[in-house]
Amino acid sequence: MGKLKYSLLVLLGGFSYGLLSTVIKLGFVDGFSIQELIGGQYLFGWFGLLFIVLFFSRHQVSKKQLFTLLAVGTTMSMTGICYGLAVEKLSASIAVVFLFQFTWIGVLIEAIANKAFPGHDKILSIIILFIGTLLAGGLLEGLAKNFSISGMLFGLLAAVSFAFYIFASGRVATNVPTYTKSFFMTTGASVIICIVFPPTFLTNGVLQAGLWKYGLFLGLFGVIIPIVCFSIGMPKIDTGLGAILGAFELPTAIVASITFLNEAVSAMQWAGIVLILIGIITPHYLSLRKEGQKRRNVA
Template identity: 45%
Template sequence: MKSWHYVLIVFLGGCCYGILSTFVKLAYSAGYSVTEVTGGQYLFGTLMTWILVLFTKKRKVTRNQAIKLLLSGIPFGLTGGFYYQSLQSLNASLAIILLFQFVWIGTLFEWIFYKKKPTKEKVISIVILLVGSILAAGIISEKGMNMSWQGLIWGLLAALTFSTFIFLSGSVGRDTPPLLKSALLSTGALIIVFLLFPPIYLFDFSVLMGVAPYSLLLGFFGVVLPPLLFTIGMPHVGPGLGTILTASELPVAVSMASLVLGEHVSLIRWMGVVLILGGIAVGNIRAKAKLDSVQAQQDSPSHHS
């Protein structure tokens, strides 16, 4: 696969996350609680992933690998719980800005754990992304943002756990087939979600059936696709560039809010969306050249044979 394919795969993984906040808001307005929405998403998503695994070639994983991947799923589950919790007391726009702080946290992780100092381009890219995110979320253009300390803390915790998940999805279980790895990550996430939000609603058939349409959509775009796409792409692009690419979620979230929820999106917010896409492009230019040279080195022996 060419290097830009991996870049595109991670970018699409971010886009999937952008779809979620709209459906979460729709589920809340239909009267479902954070417990039902979060639990339903991870339950249906994990079941769908394991069903897909059944149709793939069987590959064994060691107990050690399986445990590592289950544990790596914990920040994945926590991100959903923390983010949806913040959506209860904050505007969707502000909640996503807080989650968006994962962009620089990911680069910080790369610096701390891999001793990879961020390049000048990466720092410029992050600054553009953060400015774009403030504009896109409408913090400047829309007065009267309702702030709550709890919401603020939940949102920042979601950013921290999301960065951790992106970091781990690129570094843990690299030899495990993507779909199986994704299923184990989702299972780890489901366990932590059920511990945080006891699934009492599972015994109420009418609630389970009512929340099912939302759960299926959230499960597919929030649990099945992102870990699978990140599992394929992250090991090739690295957590620093990976978190920049995942910033694609905010333009998608703003567009969805406009198209589906009918939210008015001002010109300033659209300018923010354009800035974010520009920031992602800046982050990729230098990285793409580096990825291509690595790819060329890997391909060269095959040309001689």
């Protein structure tokens, strides 16, 4: 039951990320640039975590832990930057398909790090997820011809950096309290964001003109909730399973794009979403069945 609780937290983190592409698209409609939206996201996310740390988690970290967490934060920032640029060039439902490739990349990273071949349950889940991705992204319906090459590239780069973030967040500074760990990782990410996207919105009046609404939402669902959830949940489950659970981001993004952006989704894409949900559930079902068999054998 304990593992299920941590798995649900990782699932919640994936759900939160799934909302971002739609909100960013809505920000574009209101005239804000990707630089302003991503900058606002990390501004509000950083201050939110700073508030939490000051009031709930004053914990000192060693210099080694500090630099490690700041370094992990760079994978967060690269995910945010690359994914934002992908959303700028692709539809919200398609951009998340490319980011979604972090599932099999995460399993591959875990296999290399552990020098062990993935279990049959994960392989089966990845196969189901891969087929679901092809269907949900409309890749089997000829939609690929309309894709931006640079958008696809940015989406895949986001997937690689996100897979490394999930891998690292479950392995570094595991004895540091969740809120403190999340704050320092976000600090590292925010520094990179400010270098790549200078925060001119702080002085040109854009923040007061409405950017704050998007920054607040993106900071909550794109920084605070997923980072805290991954920081708590990932150390308790393995990287491969974490990547699979994070796949809940894809159906969330597609449903959000339908609801708020009126993006068309075909029956085949809906079938892909169902397959993705099956792929997420599969490793848990097989794990529970295996544990039940062991208990019966012992009895």
